[in-house]
Amino acid sequence: MSQGDKSSYTDKQKRQAAHIEKSEKARGASTSTAQRIAWATVNKQDGGGRKSGSGRKSSGDSKD
Numbered sequence: 001m002s003q004g005d006k007s008s009y010t011d012k013q014k015r016q017a018a019h020i021e022k023s024e025k026a027r028g029a030s031t032s033t034a035q036r037i038a039w040a041t042v043n044k045q046d047g048g049g050r051k052s053g054s055g056r057k058s059s060g061d062s063k064d
Helices: 011-026 031-046
Strands: none
16 A cells, blocks of 8 residues: 555545544645644544454453
């Protein structure tokens, strides 16, 4: 996946980014800044693209 490729994001994450981008533009941010903030926010909330599935654990779930 090349840098900037959003194909691995879920539809929900894409909708969230679009909503955040719209809000940032309303606050006066440029298009590129609004996009950067939107995707950074989605990444911070969800940790990036599609990452679900059985057996996935976060680093804090280890019981050793």
